[in-house]
Amino acid sequence: MTTLTKPSAESASSGSGALLEVTDLSVQFPTEDGLVHAVRGVSYSLRAGDVLGIVGESGSGKSVTSLAIMGLLPASAKVTGSVKFRGRELLGLGDKEFSRIRGKGIAMVFQDPMTSLDPVYRVGYQISETVRRHDKNASAKAARARAADLLELVGIPNAKDRADNYPHEFSGGMRQRVVIAIAMANQPDVIIADEPTTALDVTVQAQILEVLNTAMQETGAATVLITHDLGVVAGMADRVLVMYAGRAVEKGPVDGVYYTPRMPYTLGLLGSLPRLDDAEKTKLTPIKGSPPSMVNPPPGCPFGPRCPLHIDKCDEREPDLVEVEPGHEAACIRNEKLEGDVEAADFFEADATDLTLAEAVVADALPSMDGASAVQPATTPDERA
């Protein structure tokens, strides 16, 4: 193989200490319309070998969270809170120190493979560049050999020759493999994959997830998998964190969260997925409306306007994450309503129209087309208090 020294496998024997400890991370951006609170107090911890899935809609802040951890946000962003890697605080680190950790301690895989690689350098060079940056003793020859090995590992045929190709000579799926190869090059302790399959064809997605799996096994790295695709998380993650409006609204083991979600948003997400294994044809139950603007977040629960369980108390203050089962937290004051075996259709309406909330209010007030009375709101009158 190569003559590079492999970094000592400290990660596995670190014991019970968390590799990555994110506490109350918040990010604000100044924009034309005001200060946007993209991330508002996200916390999680990652141990060696963990696979954490972060799920959420576009704009929920999931990508910003990981960029903040890597220190890759623009200078205008205000980041507060704490991010500790191996006990060391990352926020506020200068570029010199931080860049030592990037690519070696924590590595990242980005979303769009078509634009992630520098078009003017050969693929092999871009891999060996990161190898040589973190291992000063590596010769150019050794680094090139390592690059070819990595390309083979990620499943690129003819790896040795292909290392001399330019990115535009590869398809999207192949380029993403290269990006993963770059991420694994220095045996990182943590790999953050930010929507690694979103920009790819469905058939290629499965392949890339396989490659990601390979990378995880080869490096033994803990992984954060960010996606809006619940299926991907189900297949790969141990734990899942659901984000909404810049906050975590449900956290827990994948099985627990998927089978017994305790936050209406999670239930709604699960319910809006089509299921091939449904015995009979059931209608999808989408969540009405759209995520709130993060310029001026309302005082109460941000999911309130769209929530079928909404009551007045929800608007008073934002619910904290409370433990509903061991290791499983949810941010909803009415989470007990979701205990037991509930279906999304029990709470959300099967409605194929794409109404905004304002229109939905008007539509509800009118008598429906077939003469039946207007749809009943999900809250029963005696609970309006």
Added chain:
Amino acid sequence: MFFFTVRRLLSSIVVLFASSLAVFALCVASFDPLAPYRTRQPAPPPEFFANLREQLNLNEPFISRYFSWLGGVLTLDFGESNGGTAVGPQLLGRLGVTARMVIAAMVLAVILAIIVGVLTAVRQYKPEDYLFTFLTYVLIALPTFWFAALLKEFVAIQFNDLVGQQIFYTIGEQSPAIELIGTRSEIFWDRLGHLILPTISLAMLSFAAWSRFQRAAMLDVLNSDYIRLARAKGLQRRRVLVRHGLRNALIPLTTVVALNVGLIMGGAVVTETVFVWHGMGEYLIVSIGRSDLFPVLGWLLVAAFFVILFNLIADLLYAVLDPRIRLN
């Protein structure tokens, strides 16, 4: 890459020929070689004009006149001016003079543009950015001849007075007859002293436009995904900036510089007029004033040649710098 080069070369030659035809048509339509004689007193008799027309081949059809001129050009015979002087040697000599200014100005402008463009992009919204942006805006709004006159009348004289000796020369491209009496070193320094101010005037406009372009290109590149990945790999800021940022951001500049050659040549004509250089600019203006067909023809052809040459160089350079282009 080889076939790419060959194809571009052939296409350039075709364009050059087409250009020569267009230029010939323009000049023949514009200049009447008999004009200077028409205003003579007493008016020459009609036979005089008929004779002259025969002599100058003006009765030939357009196409054959074009081909006889073209034939001459291909053997480096550019014809004669109205006064009987051969155009070719004149062009060559003056080309050397003008080339000094144009090349120096282009080099100066490119270097400054890259430095300022990158600086203002990296330090976006900081004071340096605003300062240089203001400066470039003003420079773009300046007419070259006014700026040159400003340098000539005010900067040169004040500076020379301040220092006590003549550093900046404002007239001509060299002191008269210095080639006859000076040593090589003296000639060199003399020419340099004459070169500085015109070069600065000519360079300023291009520098301003190119630096703004470079700033925009740099900002574009710095915002791209591959820069983010490069930083995520752990590369330090400076390396990312130069190896990945600048390397990509310089590519569009090559096209811009090449496309601006025509503008620079026009600017050179103006600058030479202000500083009274005996170069291509003077030759053109004087010949046009005299309705002198062949000098203007020769001038335009040479200009077109250089424009096409620079475009070719830019295309090839672009292919060298950007691997994506080579496949097509």
Added chain:
Amino acid sequence: MTTVEKAADKVAPPQTADPLHEQVEREFTVKARSQREQVFRRFVRNKQAMGGLILFLAILAICWIYPYFYRFGFNDLDATSRSVGPGTNGHVLGTEGLGRDLFANIMRGVQRSTLIILIAVALSLTIGLLVGLLAGYYGGWVDNVLMRLVDLILTVPGLVVLIVVASNFPNLRSATGIALILGLFGWLDLSRILRSQILGLREREFIEAAHALGASDIRIMFKHLVPNMLGSIIVWGTLAAATIVLAEATLTYLGFGVANDTSLGKLVSDGVSAASTRPWLFYYPGLMLVIIALCINLIGDGIRDAFDPSNKRVRA
């Protein structure tokens, strides 16, 4: 909270204090704006662009109304004050050799120059639009021929072409004449810009749809393509205006521009020869030219940034 309240008013129907409606208001705290409004708003916020616009309009206003409050006309020969410096005998900026007031002449020059800009830009716009539309829309050999023609014209330095053409028509040495010549050659880059934009737009579905509905080519061109290119056209227009002002000045300096008329360029080039002896004749016209070109450039850049503020992108 005021922007939120105002914005919410515009979006949700003003209703009673129904809790659900309040929630709806909270949902849409950012006003949905039309593109025109957004562009306008961005431009107004751009301090440099607005500064340039205000200054430019102020100069324009003064150059037309100055006769009402200034006692010298541009052609008045004041025999008592020939070549005097600024401030003497009521001549705010001094006079030239024949006693003509400099301020009045500069104002007159601005008038003529704006006329030149208008004529030249209108002419260039027409030709450039035509050529760009034909080349981009029909493609094929039409595109090839037209673009080769443009390339050919561009192989010769623009200034020189202008000089040669101008020298052909000595009776066109007026402001309007020069404007015509400048307009006849100022469309080249516009046609290129429009053509490449059309090549992109042509493939979009709404053009296909218009075709399918039986719209004629002309209708598609003017009702669908042109409005989408308005941004580029306006930006080009302002920057062309600045180029034209400077080109006219240069042309005149070299002896091929405006002769039997006043223009800003003429004043500046006349001033060059007086630079050391009567510096005010050199400085003030030059300064005015620079200020006008500067303002036009600032406005043009402001418009460009208003249409496409991509360099202010914040990564989310």
